[in-house]
Amino acid sequence: MVIYVDAPKPKIVKCKDCGKEFEQKGSARYPRKYCKKCSEIRKKDYEDLWKVKAEDCDDA
């Protein structure tokens, strides 16, 4: 485990998709729930979804 001493502390959170731990940037406007890999996949899925229907929005 790495200890961060600088002000905007990245939180270590578990990806809700694959369970892998990743750094969540404390300064991020939208805290990520997924690791980089999964969020890329999800972003792609999301964009694909939007092409079909603009119904779901679980962005909270």
Ligand SMILES: [Zn+2]
């Ligand atoms: Zn993941």
